[in-house]
Amino acid sequence: MARDFSPEPNAEEPAGELVSRTLRPGFRPHLVKRSPYFHLMFSPGQWEATEMPDHGWTWLPKLKKLPLTPGVNGVRGGHPHADGSLAIAGAQQRGMLIIPDDYQGGFVMRHMTATGYTHLHKSERLVRVGPRSEVRGDSVAWNQFRYDLVQDGIIPPPTAEELDLLMDRQRRRLERNQKAVHIPAVAARVELDTAKLQGMANAAEELLS
């Protein structure tokens, strides 16, 4: 699969509430491990209910990274780039859906660190927190990206059976904890889990209606 290693467009400024200082132009952050190019993949049936600012409770697909790390799940070492063709085929054989690399004009960003390049999703940023550099994600942007994948038909929406299974798991979690609501920490969790279950049910109803 073709990959574009040309310099990425200038990253947006990181969110102010997350960091003490923004990344200086040309600064090579230390303490961030380099990471290889990656594909994103979706395993059928793997959904999670998330509350989005614009859409309320919504079912979003759980995405996994398929990093082109030589030696992992069939990725072969190569020069100058690792060869992930066998790894992709292996993942597809296990039922994974590979998100096209060029979706939304590409979503993998390359950043320079002290030890080499690190590849991040476009919703992630390298930020300085005190003396350290860290990777921080923008959860709103990440959720929107996952939402768009379903809206654009890249990932087919979940079936009623898949959602039932996930809501059953949430119900079991509630039932386990409802026996111990006299413990304040458990009571707080039960309250959150109850709201989440209601949100899951509402989102499922809206999706399947």
Added chain:
Amino acid sequence: MAVITNSTLVGDLRLAAALSRSIFELLYDRAALRTSTAVSYLGSVNQTGSAVMRVRQYGVGGYTAFTAVGEGVDVANTNPIISHADCTISRGALRYDMGDLAMVTMPGEGMDPTRIAEKMVAGFDQWLNELITTAAAGLGTDVSPGSGVDLDLDSFFDAIYVLEIANNSAPFHSILAPVQVSDLQQSLRGAAGTVSFMPATAELVSARGQGYCGSLLGVDIWKSDSVPTANAGADREGSMVAGGCLGWAAGIPVPPMSGDFTTYGDVPLLVEFQRDSSACVTEIVGNAYSGACIVEDARGVSITSDA
């Protein structure tokens, strides 16, 4: 009368600092997942003719149950289910260069080429940990308390249920990021009923290797800071597996004809001392060939929780 003080002598008759006899290692994650029971060793590709170790899988015997057949009726032929998992080997290496003058001025024992060569094993283990944990993050089924939510006991239970429902047999093994382990312990404090957590003792760590944290609900827990991030950096993606879910394979480097090398009995690693005479430098180079893979997806789940 002038007093002879230490400070006046520093630089001529006294040293500014005396080097202690002991040398301390900086902190790093000492876990070695290759020694854990969570991962199976698939063998070496040496002299196999390929850099890919193919794990053969077949579903016969109990995979397909007998069916009731009437008296005198031919029983239909059953096609056995066959499959495979490929573990691709790649190269990992580490090199340090040491100048002669640095060795000449070394006071007693210290950071010398022999010591560096001994420590190469830990570097290899860190690399292999990364391969194993990255492979595990590719498991198809995921349990999670929700993105950005701390790992809790309920999700740990969910992981056990998913494995049990899929016909897996205990014992199960879990590989978690340090933050996931501490979140899980925090969740235990608010747990109702009887939940048994058996923390690792010195004897257990000695028997099961560095990184072993203890056992919760019969699941052995290993901690590794190589567990990758997920969900745009918000989470860590650990795993819980049954035996036969994850595997690693190796290619054992062949020692060269020269005598300047070190091998290790239980680690597929070759460390060589290469002399660059024109630069008066000794290169200490470690080379290894390894790979990790998911052997059977149904035997494991990933556990995603707040990073």
